[in-house]
Amino acid sequence: MDLETASALGRYIGAGLAMIGAAGAGVGIGLSVQGALTGMARNPDTYGNLLTNMILGIAFSEAIAIYCLVIAFLMLFKVV
Numbered sequence: 379m380d381l382e383t384a385s386a387l388g389r390y391i392g393a394g395l396a397m398i399g400a401a402g403a404g405v406g407i408g409l410s411v412q413g414a415l416t417g418m419a420r421n422p423d424t425y426g427n428l429l430t431n432m433i434l435g436i437a438f439s440e441a442i443a444i445y446c447l448v449i450a451f452l453m454l455f456k457v458v
Contacts, residue, residue, distance in 0.1 A: 393453040399446035406439040 379387075414432035418425050 389453050389456070393450040396446050396450040396453060400443040403439045403443035403446070406442075407436050410435040410439065 410432055414428045417428050
C-alpha cells in the first residue's frame with residue numbers, strides 16, 4: 379500500500395469516527411424529548427416551560443452533531 383492510499387484510508391476512517399458524535403447527539407435529543415413528554419403528560423400545566431427548555435436542549439445537542447459533521451468534512455477534503 380502506497381502512502382497516498384494509506385492517507386486516504388486514514389481520512390475516511392477518521393471521518394467515520396468523527397461522526398460517532400452525531401449518534402450521541404441523536405440519543406441526547408431522543409432522551410430530552412422523552413423526558414419533556416413524560417413531564418407534560420404528568421403535569422399539563424408545565425407545557426410552556428418544558429417545551430422551551432426542551433427546544434433549547436435540542437438546539438445544543440444538534441450543535442454537537444453539526445460540529446462533528448464539520449470535522450468530518452475537514453478530514454475528507456484535506457482542508458487541514
